[in-house]
Each structure stands twice: as C-alpha cells, then as structure tokens.
Amino acid sequence: MNNNHYSLDLTVEGRVANLYTFTVNNDEKSELSKFVYNFPHPNDETFQDAIYYLTKDGPDRFGFPKNKFEVRTSRLSDPIVKYKKYDIRIFCIWFSKNLIIAGGGGLKTPGTRTTQENEELYYHLQLMQDLSKKIDEALRDGSLKHDTENYVLDDGGYCIG
Secondary structure (H helix, E strand, O other), rough: OOOOEEEEEEEOOOOOOEEEEEEEEEOOOOOHHHHHHHHOOOHHHHHHHHHHHHHHHHHHHHOOHHHHEEOOOOOOOEEEEEEOOOOOEEEEEEEOOEEEEEEEEOOOOOOOOOOOOHHHHHHHOOOOOHHHHHHHHHHOOOOOOEEEOOOOEOOOOOEEE
C-alpha cells in the first residue's frame, strides 16, 4: 500500500459540511462508489439510510458529529473512524464535524469480532491508514492545504503519496 497514490474529490458540498471521497492509483471510481456499486443488497433500507446520511443529511443538516461514528482507538491523533449502521461499516477520516473523507467498507459478517477478522473490512481499514499517513505528510510539506473556515481540502489537482 505504500506505493499507492490518492486523489481527493469533493463529492458533496453541503450547507454545513463537506464530504470527500478518494480514488486510488487513478482508478475511475472512488472507494465509496465501489462500495455502493458492489453492495449485495442495494435496496436494503439500512444501506439506503447509511448512504443518505453520508451524502445528504450529514452535509446539509447535521454535519458529521463524532458521536455518529465509532472511534477506533482512544488516541486523539488517530482520525480514522467507522460509520456503523447495523452490520454495515464504512471507514472515514474525520477532520471535524464539517469535513470527512469517506472510503470503502463492507458488511460485518456473523461471527467476526474485529475488523481484522474480516478480509474486506481489514483491507479498507489499511487503505484508510495509508491515506491518513500520506495526508499528514502532505499537510506538513504544504502540498495539501486545509481551509478550516470553508471545510475544504485543496491538493492542487495533484495526487497524494
């Protein structure tokens, strides 16, 4: 994963928050789009609710308060969170209640206790960890700018990583 290059895309510009997605290595679809496209039960009400929250209610009405997400660790420096809706998991990088980057996810299968026990979920967690690390580097070296007032990330059109 260290050789991955990421492109950020402002997917939903809402009234109170912005949702970004990302592509890996110039892929045509974002990780969130792949999740939506490949979901085995697209008409499932829980799935529809989860996607609606991330793409409509969050950006336009509520923002993304951290209590809507499961924080992975108690370390304040770890920005990776999971959006959970029953057995659906979507990994995100949480900047603030006004800005998140949504990645891929999957279904928590019966009998699995941790993300690491589910190959698909673990892959998406590792991808988010790699992206998070590269975002930190890009913010430090100035190739990525974070406008906290307008909830915008600007990579200047270049790939991160």
